[in-house]
Amino acid sequence: MKTITTAPIFVTPVTTEKAYGQSQKNIYVFNVPLTANKQQIKNAVQSQYDVTIVTIKTLVQSGKAIRFSRGKNRYPGSTSRTDSKKAYVTLADGSSLNIFGVEETDKKATEEKK
Template structure:
């Protein structure tokens, strides 16, 4: 039974053109909290999806400054995790949890 903290660690899958291309290399991209570390992310993925994680790479995408009706605002920073799975394992992100 996965712990509740695992569901808090993985916010959502990233479904973009670039993420789809990475899926051919047995990699899956997820949005994670800014406070999450690689070890926690790997643990959560293994528990939730019952797969074996080979490596986790993370990146922080800084929020852009945007204008709406002349008022400047800033998007939130987003942390992404690129999870490389062991050979023979896969995750279908379109099905959800």
């Protein structure tokens, strides 16, 4: 059998309000390359952040169609933005990432208030 060696991929966390809400449930969102599969994403997250992963869900967000014009009324056209891929990574209990700068004591304090 052939051994296939692949270049390591680099994943970047998404820091939006929706991603922050997901992180309260121990789910973290990452932007990943379009060519990456779940196993490569799992290896990249584990090596970069040293956490234990339970599940990974991926989705490809197709690029939004946009109109453009070069000049006032000439050469109208349309194109689309580039596609992007996101990975929703669920971590094991006891594992967490400090992406948003919120300490564990702040999380516990907000849970007690609810």
